[in-house]
Amino acid sequence: MGSMTDAPNRQNGPALSREEMERAYREMLLVRRFEEKAGQLYGMGLIGGFCHLYIGQEAVVAGIGLAMKKGDRSITSYRDHGQMLVAGMTARGVMAELTGRSGGYSHGKGGSMHMFSKEQEFYGGHGIVGAQVAIGTGLALTSAYRKDGAVSIVYFGEGASNQGQVYESFNLAALHKLPCLYVIENNRYGMGTSIERSSASKDLSKNAAPWGIPSRKVDGMDVAAVYQAAREAMEHCRSGKGPFLLEMETYRYRGHSMSDPAKYRQRSEVDEMRRTRDPIETLKAEMIKHGIDEAFFKAVEQDVKATVKDAAEFAETSPEPDASELWTDVLVGE
Numbered sequence: 001m002g003s004m005t006d007a008p009n010r011q012n013g014p015a016l017s018r019e020e021m022e023r024a025y026r027e028m029l030l031v032r033r034f035e036e037k038a039g040q041l042y043g044m045g046l047i048g049g050f051c052h053l054y055i056g057q058e059a060v061v062a063g064i065g066l067a068m069k070k071g072d073r074s075i076t077s078y079r080d081h082g083q084m085l086v087a088g089m090t091a092r093g094v095m096a097e098l099t100g101r102s103g104g105y106s107h108g109k110g111g112s113m114h115m116f117s118k119e120q121e122f123y124g125g126h127g128i129v130g131a132q133v134a135i136g137t138g139l140a141l142t143s144a145y146r147k148d149g150a151v152s153i154v155y156f157g158e159g160a161s162n163q164g165q166v167y168e169s170f171n172l173a174a175l176h177k178l179p180c181l182y183v184i185e186n187n188r189y190g191m192g193t194s195i196e197r198s199s200a201s202k203d204l205s206k207n208a209a210p211w212g213i214p215s216r217k218v219d220g221m222d223v224a225a226v227y228q229a230a231r232e233a234m235e236h237c238r239s240g241k242g243p244f245l246l247e248m249e250t251y252r253y254r255g256h257s258m259s260d261p262a263k264y265r266q267r268s269e270v271d272e273m274r275r276t277r278d279p280i281e282t283l284k285a286e287m288i289k290h291g292i293d294e295a296f297f298k299a300v301e302q303d304v305k306a307t308v309k310d311a312a313e314f315a316e317t318s319p320e321p322d323a324s325e326l327w328t329d330v331l332v333g334e
Contacts, residue, residue: 015224020066021287024223026300027065028058028280031082033308034091038081038098038112041312042258047098050127051112054082056253059279060185061086063226064153067234071148073121075136076155078113079185079252080125083155087122091311101318108321109329121150130156130163133182137169140180140243151179151237159190161204170243174211177242181233182208184245185220187252192264205247213243220248221277224286251277 016024035053042051054061057079065086068074076083084094089105097104097115105115116124123139126132136154143150160166161184173180184204188195201207205217214236218229226248233244251273255262262270284297 015228016066018290018292020227021283021290021292022296022300024059024062024066024227025280025283025287025297026304027062027086028223028283029300029304030091030307031058031061031085032280033304034085034095034311035081037308037312038095039254039258041095041099041315046316047112048100049111049113050078051098051258052077052079052256053254053258054079054252056273056279057185057187057220057250058082059223059226059283060183060220060248060250061155062279063223064181064183064230066223066227067230068151068153069149069234071121071150072153072234073123073136073139073143073150074153074155075123075132075139076125077129077132077157077160078125078127079157080113080115083125084115084117084120084122087117088120089117089122091307092314095311095315096318099315099318100320101315102321102325103314103318107325107329109325130160130165132156133160133163133169134165136182137173137178137180140173140178141176143179144176149238151181151234153181153183155183155185157190158184158186158188158195158199158204159193161186161207162199162201166207170208170211170213170245173243174208174213177240179237179240180243181230181237182213182243182245184247185250186247187250189252189256189262189265191256192260192262194264203247205245208243208245213245215245215247217247217249220250221279221282223279223283 035055041047061082093105097106098112100108102108113125113127116122133154133156136152140152205215216229219225233246236244253270
């Protein structure tokens with residue numbers, strides 16, 4: 001198993017304030033518990049189709065979320081529930097969509113892979129590998145045109161990093177100095193094949209170098225390291241200097257999707273990552289060092305469990321979409 005990048009040297013005290021640590025912990029735990037419940041509902045047959053869980057990768061979205069400002073836009077692939085929750089979408093609405101109910105963000109017609117929220121500036125999970133990179137670049141073009149100061153955060157995995165539209169997007173973003181933060185969530189295994197076997201590029205942070213796009217490799221299991229890197233990268237984008245690429249070295253504990261038994265890796269590898277590098281436990285240990293007592297963690301756990309329980313109950317009791325919904329939200333040519 002390859003080694004993770006070391007966290008940056010923090011000479012001026014903790015990279016996160018107490019308030020930021022508490023927010024990051026709460027958000028990561030919400031994503032973790034939500035995904036665990038989604039996995040249960042999938043196993044019970046209440047969630048159909050594909051379902052890709054974010055368990056293990058929570059530090060990436062939580063750290064970047066801390067660096068985002070109001071108006072910033074985000075877009076990702078089909079492993080999207082974590083991004084939705086951190087963007088401010090409700091657990092109720094996301095879970096209802098997963099179960100195909102009318103109370104979901106796409107009125108029960110999109111499922112796990114296709115929902116978005118204009119109100120929260122989240123522009124969707126996308127089922128076509130790498131397709132969101134071009135769309136996210138378009139969101140950055142919107143910001144440049146409007147001069148609204150917003151940054152477009154575009155998430156994609158290492159499995160999508162060699163898609164042609166990714167490099168076309170890099171070219172356009174660099175040419176027009178678009179405020180776009182590209183984030184490669186390198187969880188090592190794509191759709192079941194290790195990156196060592198699938199990519200000739202062994203340092204994905206250098207993939208945008210031909211276009212002069214600056215980049216950085218980041219320990220994606222350390223929320224403070226993610227925040228520090230994202231804050232600097234987004235300042236670069238926001239200041240008119242153009243795009244930035246961050247490669248987040250992270251790790252997913254579950255298979256590619258709920259239907260993936262993940263036989264391409266050893267169980268001991270997953271167990272070691274959980275034991276030594278878990279992003280939630282790592283942050284908790286850091287928080288305890290800074291005087292945050294057990295009462296805080298117990299209160300957050302109770303609150304998060306209640307939120308997820310409520311979301312599941314709402315999803316299970318919401319009605320299915322009416323048959324008339326088949327003809328809504330459909331663009332029909334004349």
